[in-house]
Amino acid sequence: xxxxxxxxxxxxxxxxxxCPVNAMFLNDAALEVYDxxxxxxxxxxxxxxxxxxxxxx
Amino acid sequence: MxxxxxVVVGAGPAGSITAKYAAMGGATVLMLxxxxxxxxxxxxxxxxxxxxxxxxxxxxxxxxxxxEVKGAKLVSPDGTEFRIDEEHAGSEVGxxxxxxxxxxxxAEDAVKAGAELRLxxxxxxxxxxESGKVNGVKVESLEGTYEVKxxxxxxxxxxxxxxxxxGGINTSIKPNDITSAIQYRMVDIEPDPDYAEFFLxxxxxxxxxxxxxxxxxxxxxxxxxxxxxxxxxxxxxxKYLNKFIENRPYLKKGKVIEIVSGGVPVSAPLDETVKDGxxxxxxxxxxxxxxxxxxxxxxxxxxxxxxxxxxxxxxxGDFSSSFLMRYENGWRERLEEExxxxxxxxxxxIGLNDDTLNKMISVLxxxxxxxxxxxxxxxxxxxxxPELVREIEDLL
Ligand SMILES: Cc1cc2nc3c(=O)[nH]c(=O)nc-3n(C[C@H](O)[C@H](O)[C@H](O)COP(=O)(O)OP(=O)(O)OC[C@H]3O[C@@H](n4cnc5c(N)ncnc54)[C@H](O)[C@@H]3O)c2cc1C
Numbered sequence: 290x291x292x293x294x295x296x297x298x299x300x301x302x303x304x305x306x307x308c309p310v311n312a313m314f315l316n317d318a319a320l321e322v323y324d325x326x327x328x329x330x331x332x333x334x335x336x337x338x339x340x341x342x343x344x345x346x
Numbered sequence: 347m348x349x350x351x352x353v354v355v356g357a358g359p360a361g362s363i364t365a366k367y368a369a370m371g372g373a374t375v376l377m378l379x380x381x382x383x384x385x386x387x388x389x390x391x392x393x394x395x396x397x398x399x400x401x402x403x404x405x406x407x408x409x410x411x412x413x414e415v416k417g418a419k420l421v422s423p424d425g426t427e428f429r430i431d432e433e434h435a436g437s438e439v440g441x442x443x444x445x446x447x448x449x450x451x452x453a454e455d456a457v458k459a460g461a462e463l464r465l466x467x468x469x470x471x472x473x474x475x476e477s478g479k480v481n482g483v484k485v486e487s488l489e490g491t492y493e494v495k496x497x498x499x500x501x502x503x504x505x506x507x508x509x510x511x512x513g514g515i516n517t518s519i520k521p522n523d524i525t526s527a528i529q530y531r532m533v534d535i536e537p538d539p540d541y542a543e544f545f546l547x548x549x550x551x552x553x554x555x556x557x558x559x560x561x562x563x564x565x566x567x568x569x570x571x572x573x574x575x576x577x578x579x580x581x582x583x584x585k586y587l588n589k590f591i592e593n594r595p596y597l598k599k600g601k602v603i604e605i606v607s608g609g610v611p612v613s614a615p616l617d618e619t620v621k622d623g624x625x626x627x628x629x630x631x632x633x634x635x636x637x638x639x640x641x642x643x644x645x646x647x648x649x650x651x652x653x654x655x656x657x658x659x660x661x662x663g664d665f666s667s668s669f670l671m672r673y674e675n676g677w678r679e680r681l682e683e684e685x686x687x688x689x690x691x692x693x694x695x696i697g698l699n700d701d702t703l704n705k706m707i708s709v710l711x712x713x714x715x716x717x718x719x720x721x722x723x724x725x726x727x728x729x730x731x732p733e734l735v736r737e738i739e740d741l742l
Contacts, residue, residue, distance in 0.1 A: 337526050
């Protein structure tokens, strides 16, 4: 599961464009992560400001 | 239900140019932008070349020109500099712009040509005919949720693009084709006002580069892009940028007045960019130059071709993928060779160690090369170090 630190998120969409399974959407000022996330962690790595973390379910 | 010939999703530069040319050709055009303000926040280094501006019908306007440079400077890991002047054709950066004002000026052009722009309007899904042709979008906006019908939908929704994926076009790209980027707009510094600077090397930017684009005599955009495949720890991009600044007293004393982050596609061209009733343009179509990471020019060039194709499609009443292939063929003819060659060069470059980069830049700095083209640079390097170029010889 991906956790978003909203105080760090820059709403830049780097994670959304990187997600290989379409599990994210940036609705202007809010980042959404959906259930079809496969926990690949690419969004966590691409985030230039480390706003995302993967947490074990 | 409302109906338009063309619905353009995203009012970045590529979207506005697409909308403008479609509207100029007589199409009814609706441009939907999820942000509340076109062009803001800025997600860009703001460096552009001048040479393509006329081609897409943009008028130079001092409102969005921040600063002009004479050329570009490549700096090797050991600090050797190679300068190239922009007046020599082929150079990639000549003008540093105010991207927020630039984007607004382009949107204004589109609106003046007859397109309608709606802000705070996020497209959440596509609608389809039974045949599978895209025939509209679902929008969330200040007006609530509604549907709009369209002859064709254009996904100009940037790196984060979902439109293509929703429409069945595979726009996923691999970690070594994605750049994680961050930039500070710094003031109270003295950048070299005459050059856009690019710093190479694994110490500063593995698989990418650090840029300093002067915005005035005392301010600059200082940023870094590193390949996702080179990221070890989350937030590496910011750590690399901080380290670069920390090591340079002339930057360290500066102050940051804006932070910009983003992803940049640096892949080879996509296999397809059209479907029945659907086109992709700009970063959404991964048309960004994979070597320079510049995407404004290519997005606008492709946008013009898309807009012109769409106005023809309206006249013919044909939005099938076979008709829209005119756009795909058009942008490939204009951009694909360069995109592919520069992607190959990027692939080569990311495998080079600092030692090799030092050698390459020292060859260039001693050469009389006067053109910042990949072709000329490789040719020059081949003269001294043929083994460095051997694997990509076919590019030449
Ligand atoms: C840090 C950084 C530095 C860069 N530096 C340079 C540079 O110096 N020179 C250069 O040429 N390029 C640079 N680029 C690349 C350049 O910014 C992009 O190539 C360019 O913005 C692409 O234009 P576009 O119109 O395709 O997309 P964008 O400018 O990204 O516009 C897409 C628009 O679509 C909107 N949108 C997205 N999804 C939806 C939706 N579902 N509904 C409604 N609207 C939506 C977005 O809000 C956005 O406004 C840089 C990029 C980054 C991240």
